Amino acid sequence: xxxxxxxxxxxxxxxxxxxxxxxxxxxxxxxxxxxxxxxxxxxxxxxxxxxxxxxxxxxxxxxxxxxxxxxxxxxxxxxxxxxxxxxxxxxxxxxxxxxxxxxxxxxxxxxxxxxxxxxxxxxxxxxxxxxxxxxxxxxxxxxxxxxxxxxxxxxxxxxxxxxxxxxxxxxxxxxxx
Amino acid sequence: xxxxxxxxxxxxxxxxxxxxxxxxxxxxxxxxxxxxxxxxxxxxxxxxxxxxxxxxxxxxxxxxxxxxxxxxxxxxxxxxxxxxxxxxxxxxxxxxxxxxxxxxxxxxxxxxxxxxxxxxxxxxxxxxxxxxxxxxxxxxxxxxxxxxxxxxxxxxxxxxxxxxxxxxxxxxxxxxxxxxxxxxxxxxxxxxxxxxxxxxxxxxxxxxxxxxxxxxxxxxxxxxxxxxxxxxxxxxxxxx
Numbered sequence: 001x002x003x004x005x006x007x008x009x010x011x012x013x014x015x016x017x018x019x020x021x022x023x024x025x026x027x028x029x030x031x032x033x034x035x036x037x038x039x040x041x042x043x044x045x046x047x048x049x050x051x052x053x054x055x056x057x058x059x060x061x062x063x064x065x066x067x068x069x070x071x072x073x074x075x076x077x078x079x080x081x082x083x084x085x086x087x088x089x090x091x092x093x094x095x096x097x098x099x100x101x102x103x104x105x106x107x108x109x110x111x112x113x114x115x116x117x118x119x120x121x122x123x124x125x126x127x128x129x130x131x132x133x134x135x136x137x138x139x140x141x142x143x144x145x146x147x148x149x150x151x152x153x154x155x156x157x158x159x160x161x162x163x164x165x166x167x168x169x170x171x172x173x174x175x176x177x
Numbered sequence: 178x179x180x181x182x183x184x185x186x187x188x189x190x191x192x193x194x195x196x197x198x199x200x201x202x203x204x205x206x207x208x209x210x211x212x213x214x215x216x217x218x219x220x221x222x223x224x225x226x227x228x229x230x231x232x233x234x235x236x237x238x239x240x241x242x243x244x245x246x247x248x249x250x251x252x253x254x255x256x257x258x259x260x261x262x263x264x265x266x267x268x269x270x271x272x273x274x275x276x277x278x279x280x281x282x283x284x285x286x287x288x289x290x291x292x293x294x295x296x297x298x299x300x301x302x303x304x305x306x307x308x309x310x311x312x313x314x315x316x317x318x319x320x321x322x323x324x325x326x327x328x329x330x331x332x333x334x335x336x337x338x339x340x341x342x343x344x345x346x347x348x349x350x351x352x353x354x355x356x357x358x359x360x361x362x363x364x365x366x367x368x369x370x371x372x373x374x375x376x377x378x379x380x381x382x383x384x385x386x387x388x389x390x391x392x393x394x395x396x397x398x399x400x401x402x403x404x405x406x407x408x409x410x411x412x413x414x415x416x417x
Contacts, residue, residue, distance in 0.1 A: 174298050175290065
């Protein structure tokens with residue numbers, strides 16, 4: 001049997017969704033038999049590869065790096081899944097949206113404690129004017145809400161994706177938060 | 178009291194004249210999503226989630242403010258209705274800052290649950306991300322406009338049950354805000370009795386007990402029944 005080419009990516013989020021993914025525990029062994037993990041923050045791959053079957057994307061689109069990676073993921077993946085509330089709604093990172101980017105950086109760095117960093121774009125990817133949910137930037141094929149989605153939700157969704165079926169979650173499995 | 182006969186989802190149903198359609202739907206065990214409705218308070222017809230189709234009318238009607246009528250033919254879950262309900266919920270989420278993950282009502286919120294029930298797994302509209310204030314000037318309670326859906330349960334419970342009428346709504350459309358007295362800080366209100374009824378009936382995290390943190394807030398509605406049974410029937414069953 002051909003193994004599914006599987007990827008996970010981490011945009012503007014806390015990595016909690018990936019931690020929850022690791023909570024699959026012994027199911028990870030079953031999963032490893034069915035997939036080849038071709039890109040992930042928990043695997044040391046630098047470039048997002050071509051010809052990926054399924055990509056779970058954690059995190060909102062907050063800066064130019066996130067935006068570029070999101071577009072690359074879309075171009076190179078057959079199915080893209082918004083993985084967790086940040087990707088689905090913007091969630092906590094989007095709390096900054098009520099402030100302009102300049103005001104935000106001033107409040108956090110210039111007016112905050114300690115020495116403020118210099119160098120700008122060379123060091124830090126430019127922030128987008130607003131933090132966006134993934135589906136406002138690229139087409140998304142399935143949504144997996146939760147902050148983080150617990151391992152059971154992840155397993156139901158991933159099992160459906162592996163079987164080539166649509167992701168259908170029970171109401172109690174699709175709450176935000 | 179006379180009885181009327183109507184058809185709900187292709188089934189003949191009898192009901193008491195004067196009953197609201199929503200009451201009859203609830204009696205029949207039909208799951209209707211609601212947010213502004215709360216048993217014990219007057220109906221407002223504001224959230225529009227309980228909209229139904231009435232044959233012979235092109236307009237959708239809110240079941241909570243529609244009285245049953247003889248020969249009425251009602252549909253409660255047509256494709257069009259479910260589509261509109263989902264849109265309404267998405268618009269509510271897009272209009273203010275409902276960040277469930279960091280909300281005091283996470284896990285107990287009526288808005289969060291209605292969205293999950295109807296299958297709203299993302300919001301298709303652009304989020305407005307308005308810059309909204311919180312009012313923590315009251316000794317015991319906090320008002321957070323970020324989570325308010327303008328259901329006006331607080332306004333009604335304060336006026337109809339407590340009799341203080343502290344709350345009102347100011348402004349129009351997306352700029353509407355619930356206000357205290359003459360739009361002043363809650364802690365400076367002279368009419369507020371600090372009874373907390375508004376906090377208990379609020380369906381979201383817009384009103385909560387000071388000191389509650391993420392997912393800690395739970396609300397109780399049964400006090401409404403106790404008070405109304407006492408008032409209307411002279412039956413006092415507090416705590417049962």
